[in-house]
Amino acid sequence: MASNISGLGPQKNGLSRRRFLSAAAAGVTAGSVADMTAIHGLRSEALASELKKQNKRVILLWLAGGASQFETWDPKPGAKTGGPFRAIPTNVTGIHISELLPELAKRMQHTAIIRSLNTKIADHGTGAALMECGRVGDPGVKYPDIGAVVARELGRLESKVPDYVSLYTSTEGRRKGTSGFLGARYSPMFLSESMTPPNIxxxxxxxxxxxxxxxxxxxxxxxxxxxxxxxxxxxxxxxxxxxxxxxxxSADLFDIEREPESVRNRYGSSQFAQQCLIARRLVEADVPFVKVARAWWDSHGQNFETHQELCADLDHSMSVLLDDLSERGLLEHTLVITLGEFGRTPGINASLGRDHFASAWSCSLSGAGIRGGVAYGKTDDEGQRVVEGEASAGDLFATILAALGIDHQHEYMLGSRPIPLADFGTNPIRDVLA
Amino acid sequence: MMPSDESAAEPQVAAPPAMPQSVKVEKTFGLPAIGFCVTQGEAATTLFAGMSDFAVHRIDLAAEKIEAVPIGQERHSSYVTGLVRAGDNLVSGGYDGALIWWNMASGEVIRRVESAHSKWVRMLAVSPDASRIASVADDMTTRLWDASSGDLVATWGDYETKTPHDFPSMLYAVTISPDGRWLATGDKTGIVLVRDLATGEIAARLETPIMYTWDPKARRHSIGGIRSLAFSSDSTLLAVGGMGKVGNIDHLEGSSRVEVFRWQEKVRLYEIEDNKLKGLVEALRFGPGDAWLAAAGGDNSGFVTIYRMDDGKLAAQEKVGSHVHDFAFGQSPDTIYTVGHNQATILKLA
The missing domain is CATH 1.10.287 (Helix Hairpins)
Structure with missing residues (x-):
């Protein structure tokens, strides 16, 4: 879509119903924001409308606790830090990933890997907040997370389905998600106790x-x-x-028993896989943002055993999800992200674990708006630091928005304070964009 | 692995204590990588260890400065996790699925079976007469090999490839009884199978479900499993090692756990948990006359613990600097050699 580079387009004198309702709903619960009627960004309604017509969707596979880049997207076989696993070729010449992801290796044409994240914060809480919001927190502002921003930018007011659904049924590291200054209207429907929403x-x-x-x-x-x-x-x-x-x-959307048995069997019995199936049902019904959290990758002990289990779950579930979306013609409209709060240390500790590491790690983007078959960025031979294409959390945030056709520089006005969707000074990684 | 051969002649061999009152670290030295498995060489002063640098190393304990030096020029293509001595040869197994026969003296490779298993080889065992090598791997098969020819003699399945929660299972541990009749294996979910080595028929199935450590709610994965097995010298007792219940499976914070069975009667003789020195029990060996059982493992730190077999109580214990992956008795079991995280230790029993 055409972008509003400065975000300083003409502001309408009157408030549209949509603006008004958004602000009003937000204002009910976002007590810290004095004048919520002003959060609406400055751009033409026509552009916003066009954006929504494109029906872009997001499924975020949140690898809670922090998956190891060595055992997923950036293997270093033979290096002292590399661990025991081999790298295997993918169906894209020149790109190798861990042998723990054999099915995803066959589907690399859909996926861009970013191997050069340097996000600096290696603490679960603040690291997660950083990756969710694309910027470091500010005591004076409650920033919305990526789900809330996408819900606001792509959701339709008249929609009868939720704009933002978050499934996090494990208890460790559970995070609900936050709509920040966008207000409760864009808060996630949060499923923590079961795979179906309670009380609906x-x-x-x-x-x-x-x-x-x-x-x-x-x-x-x-x-x-x-x-x-x-x-x-x-x-x-x-x-x-x-x-x-x-x-x-919309309660039926969460009921996978409504899927044919063949589809349910294809996804399989793991909870993560079944939640991926729910995510597919939701985006198929035009839910703009679905987060599926798979906990818990925090492998301080027995990193290799942990990744043997969890990568098998990720490899199967995500592969089936990509296939299913592709076969239904949904993948070109749906961005599938794998991301956690950070990666894991090159050093292997005495418990055969890897600890928190945010200096050189990886994520993946597949589907909508993404140039598949790309491995962007590079780490050194031992995975200790980024040597090419360093990207921040904000750059990733901007890239996700750009893949969805959302101008990352578009600004919300919080009172008189302009706040760009992606943090100041961040840029999309153009090499991974279609 | 089996206790090392005691036949090699050495002039000064201390008598093993009937019941150790103490176990003390005598010496610690560095390793160039993570030591996963160890066996003694023909000489009392020589150890061999498989490590995370993909090599098998020789360690000369008599040297002024003890060092681990790779044998030969060849290596596995992943971690070396199983190592046994069979006569004049060593046989190693690795996470590359390969088995390698080495000339122990020269370090030359005699034979290489690249695809001995389709997944990680976790452990090897050798029969008392050194004629058979058993290997277990994450393809959930146990394979029996002719130690001389390298021929595959038998392949046994009988384990589920998936855990009850539909994740890949793992086959961690194997041992062969001192009378050469029985082979025991243990998997991630806590299932022990004892089979007749000659026929492959399963003689007993034992369960140690606590060692599975599945966390159904907080983290939804497991970290434990049966990591070690040992038969008593009369082959009637089978000790099983792993970890007990763990609150936080991010770390090896569970109690170290040993269960001892009169396996033919399927009677659990002892359930032993140690909350003081925690973590996985990675290796087990019975002492002379089966009066005691040595267990080693750890979390970030390591331990060696001696349990009395008349009552299952702790007899002696020592903390070791880092996690112990394996140990071997010296030519007399008053000496224990451990290998672990970039470190090896010599301990003395008294």
Whole structure:
């Protein structure tokens, strides 16, 4: 799409309904932001509308705890730091990945690997926040994470499905996600206890007919009320009702039993794989952002055993997901990301583990907007440091936005303070973009 | 691996203690890489160790400065995790799935079986008469090899390739009984199979489920498994080593755990857990007369522990600087040689 480089396009005098509702909903819960009517970015509605029509979607496979780049995307066989695994060729000449990802190696045409992340923060909490938000936290601002930004930029107000769904059913390192100053309207629907949302299924004691009748009665009463008393709070309240009603109707999206047995068998029985299937169902139904967290990669002890288990899960689940999306014609519209809070140390500790390491690590981007079959950046022979194409968390954030056709320099106005979607001074990695 | 051959003539061999009252580190020296397996050479002063630099090393304990030096010119293409002595030869196995026969004296490669297994070789064992080599690997097969010709004699499956939670399983441990009749193997999920070495028939199936360490909620993976096995000298007892319940499987923070079975009766004689020196029990050996059992392993740090076999209680224990992956008795079991994380240790029992 055409970009608004400066983000300083003409601001409309009047607030659109969409702007107004977004801000109003956000303002209800984002107490730290004084004037939430001002967060709307400055660009033409036509561009925003065009962006949404492109139906871009994101599935973030969050490798919680920090996967090892050596055992995934940047193997160093034979190096003292390399560990025991071999590198295997992929179906793209010249690109080798760990032998623990044999199925993904056959699908490298879809994927760009970034091997040169230097994100500096090797602490779980702040590292995760950095990678989720693409910038270091600021005491005065609650930044939205990538899910909330995508939900806001690609979600449709009239949509009956959630804009941002986050599945994190393990307990270790669990993070809900944050919509920051964008407000609760863009907070994730967070599934932590089961793979289906709690409390959105119609109770058995209310029949389907009663359910519809109640909604119709509420509509009649609400319309009568709003005709006489139209204001922001009332509109926000109306919007919330409509949205909840839509979410109740979307409960089936989380029910993988509705998939043919052959599809369920293809994904298999691991929880991560089944959540990937849910993610596919959600993006197919136009949910803009789905995060599936697979915990827990924090392999301070027995790194190689841990990665044998977890890489097998990732390799299978992500391969099936890419195939499924591709066969349904969804992959060209869906960006699949593998990312965690950091990578793991080149040094192997006495427990045969690898510790936290953020100086030279990897992630992958597949599908929408991505030039597949690319390995971007380079680390030295032992994986100790980046020697080519160093990329920050902000650069990755900008790259993800660019792949989705979103101008990373577009600015939200938080009061009078402009805040670009990706941090100041960051740039998309053009080499991995289609 | 089996205890080393005690036939080599050495002039001064201390008598092993009937029941050690103490175990003390006598000397520690550095290794150039992570030592995963160790066996004694023909001379009492020579050790061989398989390491993470893909090589088999000779260690001359009589040298003024003890060093580990790769034997020969060839190497595995991954970590060397199994090593046994068979007569004048050494046989090594590695994460590359290969087995290599070495001339122990010259370091020349006699035979190389590249695809002995389709996945990691985890451990080797040698029969008491040195005629057979057994290997276990993550392809979940146990393979029996003619130690002289290198011919594959038998392949046994019988393990699930996936864990109950549908992740790849691993076959970590193997040992052969001192009478040469029985072969025992142990996997990630805590299943021990004892089979007749001649026929391959399974004589016993034992379970040590606690050693699986599956975390169903917080981290959704496992870290444990059966890492070591040892038969008593009369072949009636089978000791199984691993780790107990662990709260945080990011680290090896579980209690070190040993279970001892009268395996033919399927009776669990002892369940031994040590919360003081934690981690995986990587190697086990019975002492003379089966009066005691030596266990070694660790978390970041290592340990050597002696358990009495009359009551399963701890008799002696010593902390070792870093995680111990394997140990061998000296020509008399008053001496223990450990290898581990860039470090080897000589310990004395008294």
């Amino acid at each position: 299924v119609r109770p058995d004691i209310i029949s389907e007919i009663d359910h519809h009748d109640r909604a119709a009665l509420r509509d009649v009463l609400a319309k009568r009320f709003t005709t006489a008393r139209r204001n922001q709070a009332v509109d926000s309240h109306m919007s919330a009702y409509q949205r909840v009603h839509g979410l109740m109707a």
